[in-house]
Amino acid sequence: xxxxxxxxxxxxxxxxxxxxxxxxSVAAFMAMALHDPEYGYxxxxxxxxxxxxxxxxxxxxxxxxxxxxxxxxxxxRRMGAPDPVTIVELGPGRGVLLADFLxxxxxxxxxxxxxxxxxxxxxxxxRVAQAECLAAAAPVFVADLDAVPExxxxxxxxxxxxxxxxxxxxxxxxxxxxxxxxxxxxxRFVFVDGRExxxxxxxxxxxxxxxxxxxxxxxxxxxxxxxxGIASRLVRHEGAALLIDYGHGVxxxxxxxxxxRLHRAADVLEDPGMADLxxxxxxxxxxxxxxxxxxxxxxxxxxxRFLTALGADARLAALCAGAPRDRRxxxxxxxxxxIDPREMGTLFKALALVSPGLPAPAGFExxx
Ligand code: SAH
Numbered sequence: 195x196x197x198x199x200x201x202x203x204x205x206x207x208x209x210x211x212x213x214x215x216x217x218x219s220v221a222a223f224m225a226m227a228l229h230d231p232e233y234g235y236x237x238x239x240x241x242x243x244x245x246x247x248x249x250x251x252x253x254x255x256x257x258x259x260x261x262x263x264x265x266x267x268x269x270x271r272r273m274g275a276p277d278p279v280t281i282v283e284l285g286p287g288r289g290v291l292l293a294d295f296l297x298x299x300x301x302x303x304x305x306x307x308x309x310x311x312x313x314x315x316x317x318x319x320x321r322v323a324q325a326e327c328l329a330a331a332a333p334v335f336v337a338d339l340d341a342v343p344e345x346x347x348x349x350x351x352x353x354x355x356x357x358x359x360x361x362x363x364x365x366x367x368x369x370x371x372x373x374x375x376x377x378x379x380x381x382r383f384v385f386v387d388g389r390e391x392x393x394x395x396x397x398x399x400x401x402x403x404x405x406x407x408x409x410x411x412x413x414x415x416x417x418x419x420x421x422x423g424i425a426s427r428l429v430r431h432e433g434a435a436l437l438i439d440y441g442h443g444v445x446x447x448x449x450x451x452x453x454x455r456l457h458r459a460a461d462v463l464e465d466p467g468m469a470d471l472x473x474x475x476x477x478x479x480x481x482x483x484x485x486x487x488x489x490x491x492x493x494x495x496x497x498x499r500f501l502t503a504l505g506a507d508a509r510l511a512a513l514c515a516g517a518p519r520d521r522r523x524x525x526x527x528x529x530x531x532x533i534d535p536r537e538m539g540t541l542f543k544a545l546a547l548v549s550p551g552l553p554a555p556a557g558f559e560x561x562x
Pocket of ligand 1: 236242250251252253284285286287288291314315316317320351352353354357358
């Protein structure tokens with residue numbers, strides 16, 4: 195039996211909190227829906243794959259992880275081949291990206307031997323899948339980036355920043371107000387506007403402040419904080435980070451928070467914990483935070499252009515040579531999906547954060 199607030203105990207738990215504390219920020223609602231220790235989406239659901247809720251680039255084509263592995267190997271050489279070198283993946287999903295990465299990096303045996311692998315993963319179910327898939331590389335699981343030892347760093351995050359909680363603001367008559375989540379008389383979650391204030395206005399990106407009444411703006415404090423943390427590390431030790439996600443390169447108005455369940459759009463506020471919640475990433479805000487902390491930022495570069503610049507077509511041709519027809523078709527279809535502007539080629543983007551003093555990484559030399 196499901197009541198108005200959902201089918202697990204989480205809806206009731208969030209509703210109790212709202213009744214006790216007042217309406218919650220969208221970020222607080224999102225954090226509980228994704229990470230509640232008992233019923234949070236990432237605590238109990240198996241998100242990725244045909245039987246999950248969504249599919250990601252490394253699951254679509256092995257070329258994705260392979261090219262990222264070679265991108266890192268190239269940077270490692272330019273960094274002077276540090277040994278050891280820390281490889282971090284944020285949110286490694288089923289471990290597929292790193293498995294492909296490691297296979298490709300095996301072509302540079304000294305790089306492969308120097309690697310120490312650290313995985314930041316919230317989901318216990320996915321941690322099991324990653325431990326199995328990457329057993330040969332003996333990964334160490336850590337709670338967050340702060341728990342990764344200091345040293346030369348190569349960090350990869352694919353579809354990680356889109357899961358970080360956002361706050362939403364709505365332009366009212368004179369000022370902006372935070373958009374909040376309340377419970378209505380029927381016990382359902384609803385969006386309500388908080389009070390207009392100069393403080394709320396100050397939190398909205400300057401480029402959006404003069405938008406017409408009713409405009410919604412999103413900010414993601416945790417992604418700016420994480421970008422700052424990565425950049426500070428890159429200032430202390432040589433290295434780079436590659437962040438790939440769907441999103442925009444300049445501050446863009448509109449609510450992008452969306453729910454996906456079993457590969458279909460779902461209601462953001464309905465049945466919390468049962469659907470994945472994600473947002474379009476504001477790459478401009480991430481780059482600004484990283485540059486403020488001392489790193490260089492390159493991009494964001496459309497994913498299609500980035501993969502093509504790294505040699506995706508040559509890799510496809512090599513994999514297809516001598517392969518049976520159905521495997522060739524699958525490889526071609528997979529890469530097209532990642533690169534075609536009508537599919538993931540343009541909406542998805544790559545941003546590189548690099549230590550001061552290192553040259554532009556592969557794929558970003560030409561600029562935009
Ligand atoms: N990178 C993978 C998976 C993307 S899905 C791929 O491309 O297939 C998002 C991943 O981030 C999942 O592994 C999820 O469990 C993890 N995740 C989301 N929020 C997290 C958080 N706050 N801390 C750690 N891991 C998180």
